[in-house]
Amino acid sequence: MTPEINLKSPAFRADPYPTYARLRKESPVVVIKHPIFGKAYYLTRYTDVVSSFTDPRLVNDRRNAVGGKDPMDHWWVPRLFRIFQRNMLSSDAPDHRRQRDLVHKAFTPRRVDEMKQAVEKIVGELLDAAQKKQSVDLIADFALPLPLTVISEMMGVPEEDRLTFHRQMGGLLDNLTGPVGFLLQTPNAFSMMHFFRKLIGLRRAEPRDDLLTALVQAEEQGDRLSEDELISMIFLLLLAGHETTVNLIGNGTLALLQHPEQLQKLREHPELIGSAVEELLRYGNPVEQPSPRFAKEEIHLDGHVIPQGATVLPLLASANRDESAFENADRLDITRKPNRHVAFGLGAHYCLGAPLARLEGTIALQHLVRRFPDMKLAVPEEKLRWRGSVGLRGLKALPLLLSPSGAQATAREAA
Template identity: 45%
Template sequence: MSTNETSKPEFFTREFTQNPYPVYEKLRQNDPIHRVLFPHGDFGWIITQYEDAVEVLKDNRFSKDVIKRYGPDQDNIFVHNMLFSDPPDHRRLRGLVQKAFTPRLIEGMRSHIQDIADDLLDNLKSQDKMNLIDEFAFPLPIIVISEILGVPLEDQDKFRLWSNSIIDATSEENSEVFEKHAKEFIDYLNAWFAKVREQPGDDLISQLVVAEESGEQLTEKELLGVVALLIIAGHETTVNLIGNGVLALLEHPEQRELLIKQPELIHKAVEEMLRYNGPVEFSTSRWASEDIEFHGHHIAEGELVIVALDSANRDEAKFKDADVFDITREKSAHLAFGKGIHLCLGAPLARLEGEIAINTLIRRFPDMQLQADVNELEWRPGMIVRGVKEIPVQLK
């Protein structure tokens, strides 16, 4: 398959968003390092095979620094965090928040997260139906991250609006509202930081504000950027892990029955959900910091490179029967949370929330059924997350 042929708009269409996996399979076989015109008008590369993906994710020649690539014109708060920085800034920024997300501290939250899941489902006892995303998959992680950060839970709907707008900004139809919602988000955070400075607590934002005021570890822009990232990433991944995971169980009733009978399989089940239809479809952007010869392709300095994580996780060269959803699969080295120094900081929390949410849901509502044609569900636009906007289910 030639570059000209594969540059046709197979990507970024409604059909692709609904089910990208046939396109990925074709590219892995014929054009795994694929040059494409992105929606914003730049040519770049999409990496679709597993081994190539790991190599890119770990290669420090591919820079994450947006300002270094595009200059001060791209200087907005959403790039002043560890996700869009290179060492040594990356190490400094990640180190400030890492202590709040250690596996030991996250495991210590298990009983509290279980209580949150139970409370949410208790509120549904009198209902026959629900929208899984709005009534369960979204509230659970936003409650948890709000408590960790110390922001008011009553503002969760604002966080969702702002987060969706920012995440979906890669979709042309949503770009117009980005600036409005970004300004609202920034104004909110600045007002909240002012309150915290007056009366700091034990929460993570208070710790970061203190670090910022020390003048050595965080700038004002970095404080905004890190907290914005934590609010957005702190719930987006888990919302889509729960949504995509439950959807896979609904589409594979034999796997759901197995999990109901053997709830101890939940650890393997969540890993398989992350691999099979992961919540983050593409890695965030990287740019070649120099001219790079990469497996027969010349990637010019400054060119955009993105890893198709969900494609890599269906690579038959790495995963046997890769298109099969199997919750008994031995733990796999999937790339749902990335690889290398930018491995998702919140992965232990997302895994724990997913395990508790999904096991509790199917235990409480074992006969739950999807109330829609799976092919007509609307998937979110954009080039980062992979998730369904709504999943209507019959509970009883």
Template identity: 40%
Template structure:
């Protein structure tokens, strides 16, 4: 029988108190093993900035691919439904070494700084269209009406996916990132992911017949040093780009808006001096850490971490949100400082799995926040901060909704 948890790291109550819980963990046990979300599987949780950085930088010891531990470990972490497995398991985040480099190289050209910067006018147009739709009303639910539709529209257009399916993408994405613990939840998740898989099959089949000037067509046709994506890799990569291409930025925009509304002096300064917005985005990424935890790692070889002995086959999760509030790395870590420099946060990870879409998320976040505060005068919260609900998906620090109003 597993020992009880020393620190409760799941659910709505954790989200209301996560900063205090992480602070206690960093002080008492920056590397600690306790049961995961299922209540019995032992997992090492890492909260200290130095230890988190060590894990992320050392993919030889801390792998994303369970097959590097053993075939049995790989089987344990394989999605049971082969139709779903084809779109969930074979993307670049699940591999290390040469497999990861090959898959990353096949999509990296779509996310170069030059390509991303060329998207600036379109992102600004989408942000303004979303504000146009609500400006005269004087109120909106910011997550659903602004933070979500902006990045999902951008990634849908980049991929060549019909943006009118965005509500479906939101539901399917939630099935990806929300752990399904009960038999009923697992059945529902497999049903949703099965529908996603079926849609992927139809989309890819259509694009094979009618290629367009979009990323899906390029992924189908791509060839890098004589190598092509196989069908499962293709489906998995498209699904990953849809999910990862909006989830982080939805969280970033919502979290940044809430933070500014709780720090009116910073909001006024950014409104009066838009040149400060890109630097402020870095501080929002650190202060709220939209991706709260990195995906689970598998310990490939016995090693010491933070004074703890880890063994081959152990599971490990790093808490990016905890590391980004480590006083050993950030002076006055629990204070918002939009002028903070340097700002060596790890909101996008580190090492070989550093977020490929980081430049796009930064640009979308900056445009979204600048447009919001410039166009909506006297922007204010319509609900007390402690009454706001947070999603319980462990990976993300993400609001369920954010009701706001402004002067018309």
């Protein structure tokens, strides 16, 4: 029941799917060491992953499962990491609902739809700049700056600070493993805390029409948001707002390049972009694992026992490739219907930013495919490197040749 799998090894990061297929076949639950949470019970199959999101025996706040002990409660975890981590994702009702209600209005499909023009403008500018180069790194030049700009504008983060906080968050995501990892990332975490406090101070002194001001005001009103919660909310929104969508665009573009016939179909039928984005979410798994759940009581699953207090991780990326839920699950099919993927999770913690991610992914991929019909990989596929985070699934870089016909495509588009 304990296969030796190193979730952070470059080989596993490069292609986890054959391992997931084997695990699904062998057992619905496997014990694997998680780099932060230690021993964890991983759910491998679609039906169990789906049920886990609404299972009342599983909670997101470990203190509600085993009484008082925080999952970050190790002597080597500095307090500020615990502050970042204690956000709506690691809360249960009623705390969870209170925190989510404070921000959910900014992310409803209607509010997000109003951002369409702004997103199209950012996409257009980024692709204009990309077109001037012979080759680009799609991640650094397009997939990252788009969601980073959008969430920063929503929150009110000054332009000059955006890349800095992205690098600091990336450092945390990719390198937090055991005492040494935490030690090495402590300066990053301190700088981030300093930055958040500076932003809060600025909005207190000078309120604006942005999400940050709304959150600062909620904290000032007393019982709606504590100071620690305000900081961890800013951390969560900035992180989830860009470190996920970058992977939808990056992994999605790679998947299309790996399946030229699907890319061709999308070029010929741009109206398929909606189902293409859903399929790229399923196939590419921008979020490989959600935040951990904790067992309030002993759970029996197909003859296996998950002990009370255990850390449980529903493997989204495995569920999304489960043959029992998706025909030819390892094949990309941009016309797939129905497509009940779990890329955004399910239940009370269902992704708050799903409408925004869909909007950004749709506009980004639509324009990229239209403007650069002959784009191709600039390096052999084996040279691509994946990031070290086990929760998120994303490329370090995606070097592409955008080919001269990009210019012709723009001319065609303009005509």
